[in-house]
Amino acid sequence: DAGVTQSPTHLIKTRGQQVTLRCSPKSGHDTVSWYQQALGQGPQFIFQYYEEEERQRGNFPDRFSGHQFPNYSSELNVNALLLGDSALYLCASSGGISNQPQHFGDGTRLSIL
Amino acid sequence: DQQVKQNSPSLSVQEGRISILNCDYTNSMFDYFLWYKKYPAEGPTFLISISSIKDKNEDGRFTVFLNKSAKHLSLHIVPSQPGDSAVYFCAASGLGGNNRKLIWGLGTSLAVNP
Numbered sequence: 001d002a003g004v005t006q007s008p009t010h011l012i013k014t015r016g017q018q019v020t021l022r023c024s025p026k027s028g029h030d031t032v033s034w035y036q037q038a039l040g041q042g043p044q045f046i047f048q049y050y051e052e053e054e055r056q057r058g059n060f061p062d063r064f065s066g067h068q069f070p071n072y073s074s075e076l077n078v079n080a081l082l083l084g085d086s087a088l089y090l091c092a093s094s095g096g097i098s099n100q101p102q103h104f105g106d107g108t109r110l111s112i113l
Numbered sequence: 114d115q116q117v118k119q120n121s122p123s124l125s126v127q128e129g130r131i132s133i134l135n136c137d138y139t140n141s142m143f144d145y146f147l148w149y150k151k152y153p154a155e156g157p158t159f160l161i162s163i164s165s166i167k168d169k170n171e172d173g174r175f176t177v178f179l180n181k182s183a184k185h186l187s188l189h190i191v192p193s194q195p196g197d198s199a200v201y202f203c204a205a206s207g208l209g210g211n212n213r214k215l216i217w218g219l220g221t222s223l224a225v226n227p
Contacts, residue, residue: 004156033214042117042202042217043157056214090156092215101147102215104156 002027004093004105012111013081021076021108025093031055032074033102034066035090043090049074078110086112116140117205119218126225132190134221136203139184143205147215148177148188150199157202161188193225 005024013019025032031050035043045058049068068074072093078085088109092102118137126132134148144165149157163170163177163186170177176189190197200222204215 035215040219042204042219043215045214045216048214058214101159101162103159104149106154106156 004029004091004103006089006091006105006108008108009106010109010111012113014113015081015083017081018077018079019081019110021078021089021091021110023074023076023091023093023105025072025074025091026103029093029095029103030072031094032068032072033092033094034074034076035092036060037088037090037107039087046076081112083112086110114139115219116143117203117216117218119201119203119221121221122219123222123224126193126223128195128225128227129192132188132193132197132223132225134188134190134201134203134223136186136188136218137184138186138205140205140207140216141184142207143216145206145213146177146179146186147204147206148175149202149204150197151202151220152199160201190223193223195225195227197225198223 007022033048034046037043046060047057048055052068063079065077088107090107091105094102147162148160151157161172161175161177163179179186200220202220203218206213
């Protein structure tokens, strides 16, 4: 039973570029959430997708956008990259039953030069 | 404004002894709390959770205690093992539990010494 998988594992970009990160949820899960974790910090909620729609959003600018596909996989897109976007980006999936914990992938380490 | 606070950045414990990790929160709307463990280069791994209608939840060596009046929860690990060495995050959510955004503390780095 595959868990949450994310790709790529590492990525290096330069300021102003655009990036797309991908996530496949754990089997049986239909909800995907994205988090940004800066060094020495806890993860910060970016947004959550369910039924191919953005359901909740954290305090992130519109440069951060996402998508969920019919197979529940998801993409995170970041435009006009800034140095401050350098972080670990975590994807978490969860099922429709309440009070079930979110399961995380190993993340994508994004470095902006 | 940090709504979930883990005031101890690090903790060192001897193997076999009890590890106690603490977490405080400020938002009384939180009704579901979770502890995650994180190793370097891996994503957070769920450990244990507790709903606000309970004051204790136990799973093997891990027990979480919730004191709603003090807005405080703690994770007890007994007995501690070297493999428990990791960063532990406390997280909270409101309005019905899981499928809501998680608000995280900064983490506590636990070192269990053989």
